[in-house]
Amino acid sequence: MNSMQMWSSRFRKFFLDNKFVLFLLVLLLIGLNILVFMKTSFIFTPLIVLVKTIALPIILTGVVYYLLNPIVNLLERFRVKRIFSILLLYIVIIGMITVTIVSIIPFLQAQMMSLFHNLPKYVDTVEDQIRQLTGSNFITQAQKNMNFNVSELVSKASSQATKILESTFTGVGTFLGALTEIIISIVTVPFILFYLLKDGKKLPDYFLKFIPNKFREHTHIVLHEMNHRLSSYILGQIIVSFCIGVLLLIGYLIIGLDYALLLAIIAACTSVVPYLGPTIAITPAIVIALVTSPVMLLKLIIVWTVVQLIEGKFISPQVMGKNLHIHPITIIFVLLTAGKLFSVVGIIVAIPTYAVLKVITTHLFDWFKMRSNLYKEEKV
Template sequence: MDKWDSTPIIRFFGGRNLLYILGIILFVGVNIMVYTEVSFIFGPFIVFLETIALPVILTVVAYYLLRPIIGLLQRFGIKRIWGILITLVVVAGMITLLLILIIPFLEKQFMSLAEELPQYLMEMADSIDQWLRNSMFAGYYDNLFKDVGGLAEQLPEDLSSYASSTIEGITNFISTLTSVIIAIVTLPFILFYLLKDGEKLPNMILRIMPPKVRPEVSSVFKGIDHQLSAYIQGQIIVSFCIGVMMYIGFVIIGLDYALLLAAIASVTSVVPYLGPTIAIMPALVIAIVTSPFMVLKLAFVWTAVQLLEGKFISPQIMGKSLHIHPVTIIFVLLTAGHLFGVIGIILAIPGYAILKVLVVHLFYWYQLRYNRHIEEKYQYKLPK
């Protein structure tokens, strides 16, 4: 018997496996404590990551969208370099045409909606106020606003804090806008070289690895590549379909700002489950102000689009490639949004998919090593 398993207490708690687990926990805790104390060392590295994060994210998305087109052109006998140039020129032309034809109309609708939205909100608030005063909740509603006079005395202080927050928000907006402009300017250059040499990158990394682990690392790269490709390409197509269906539905029911609201729904649908719910809010405000019947028609359109997307479009386009339960997706989105904000929400699902690939492969390697160890120790072959 192993000396670590000699005492009954240690055997009861799992033998030397318990000591291994406690040692690992202690090692992780010490590392966290040390790195927390010297966190200032990582400041330049964090700034570097924040600087390159947006260009890299945009480039990776564009890479997975354009890679199938480049491969198709190669199958028709066009050299890769010429296929990349042709694709980039065509995409640039389509974006320019989009900016010339559609963006001005969307801008006009957006400015009009921005001017009328306060009035919409005031009318909606008045409608809700009248309904509450004439409902069974009238007594509770009146008691809720008895102390409005006391709140009014704090209004100057609140306005001062809001003003400082507004100034800080404007500064952050300018900084974000600068980062977005830099990312857009650098995107074509990074994308060109990624499309040109992106297929060689995994092999370059594999050459650095020991020959013994190259097959396993290669399988990890293939798994990550498959997950990212399936998610990005599928989600973009699904979001476009949602935008088109929303626009058709809004036009049929006669909702104002149909194209703008459909465009918002298409963009926010990149985030599963939460995106469509967020996108319906401005349309709901307009529908409430328009008429109660418009709210019913909007609910019908939104439900129909969600059913079509969930039952027919997503299963056909994305299939079951991610194998992530809807409840897991919601928890991942909420956690990532709380930790990293909007960027975290956007990157939550592909990040979780990559992490899942890594964990699955690590567990598989652990099983192989553990089974090999048991096989050598007891000198019998494990059943398949």
Template sequence: MNSTTIWTERFKRFFLNNRFVLSLLVLLLIGLNIRVYATVSYIFLPVIALVKTMFLPVLLTGIAYYLLNPIVDLLEKRGIRRSASIVLLYLIVVALIALLVTIVVPFIRVQIESLLDNFPRYSKQVELQVAEIVGSGLFERLRQTFSFDPAEYMQRAAGYLAGFFNNAWTRIGAVVGAVTEVVLSVVMTPLILFYLLRDGRRLPRYIVKFVPTALRGQTLDVMSEMNQQISSYIRGQIIVSFCIGLLLYVGYLVIGLDYSLVLAVFAACTSVVPYLGPAIAIAPALIIAIVTSPIMLLKMVVVWTIVQLVEGKFISPQIMGKNLHIHPITILFVILTAGKLFGIVGIILAIPGYAILKVVAVHLFRWLRRRSRLYEPSPGGGE
């Protein structure tokens, strides 16, 4: 055996047949690709523009699809053709929207206008009440006892809340400037949704045609599990949010809190985001309750606590179940990280996005484990 053959065998043994070294080489190639693509990122500008343009219509279409597809499937099982079922469902949705616009929206608009007009006064009253508490001597005793100044933190909190909502109303004006994009998205959504509801079941089979034949079965399994995760989350979260809004509206009406419908709708919308949503939704209700009276504040806290207990102990376990299998601490970190990276869109899409990545990672790990044969049972029968 000559020296060339010997070096060739050593190279194969220590590099090509060494999974650790091979893994490092793969990671190195991935890093080099990322570096090259980052350097010439300008060539992806048309693709990025296309993604930004289609993002909102596709997002709205996806949410509507997962909400309406079970109804279309049910109508089809009852003997109604799928296209006719979709048209019938569209007519029902249009009728419900028209009813909502004519009855509920005007009442909400009046409450929102009144709240916007009175919010500066509410903020000022909160600051005055904080100043009154500070001057009572209670905070001075706390400062001397615990060596910190709670008055400063209370004033900061009041100023932060007032600034947050004042900026929120300013940002609403900026959102109105993007009305053209929203209108186009709303117009495109029903058109895309119609074809997705009609032919959506064929989409996975069409996609797997681009996958190698040996991986098509596993790819269909991954897509099926991803579909189940997304559908469970979207349907469950919207139903939970609706229940929270309804319970809060009834509770606010019982205690006589002002702007009960607006506050309940706001809470229902923000509850789409787990954990962080309720913390955001309670802020305006707290301010209005504080301004009204201390008794109203106590009543509001009681109502909010009861609703959160009912939602956490009964509604979410029954509707959401344990489909996502994600620990609450993981959910919190995922939401915070996604919000830091992508803003409000990241917060909304954090959990379904994480669920999809988790499905892909689990199946990829199982595939690599079978290929590597590193996790086979030992000859002695142990794990």
């Protein structure tokens, strides 16, 4: 018996009471779990398919929910029943979508068709400007040596893009066949959104029922902070993007830049992605301005500088504030990594996902520090 107690004491001393050995055992268990998951991943195929199926509707519904929920809450304060507020918002949104389809979409289609048709001319103009600047025919020589013609390639690409665009706008059946999954997701959004707006406040309490009593208070704090970060980011980023699009449209119209509305919409959509979005948005505007004239390029630079100053100094600080507390370098790395792993969708959801994970990780680390003795300050 004494011998058993002695071995038990040694085992506890060298393994259970040794934090480094315990850390290695935890790593070993994590590695074994990963290995088992890799060998039996086929078991989780139905779950993966389910997640892929519901991911897009949930993301779209979440974005729209954070946009409309403040309006519903505001109407509720004025003693308008929540269900009536939701129905009123649906009527307004349907009206706005109808007006957009009837009035704006045909105009955008005409601008896009014109842009595709004029691409070969733009390339020829750029070539002429480069020849004038360099005083040589190195582009023509390079085309002969590499056995290709830039104008011909652009012309083919332009005609192909025009055909695709025409089939997209006119061939509704083909469009629906190619994008069935996206269409189904968009169709399901209003139904999910209705119940989420109606009963969304009850979800945290329902979720907390599955959490042990001693963790409920802290879990409630974490959920509240996650909800605050997500709502602040999504609502703020969309408002900022809308403001950028409007300011650029006004600036483009003032300087007389071609395809002003199309370029402003592209800038507003890409501005949803911080830092990288504006860089992508300005590229087509620079090409069109450069082809038009050097003076137009200078005007474009002035417009973009003014808009970026207004956005950086006035709009973003007021709308976004500093709710995320994420360093710009971290944002860039997160965007690049998410884009590499999950393409465009990853870039769009990278920052809010990182914000949620940061909240969870921070609270878990605080809980770990509270439970362990590793971070207690030593008294001198």
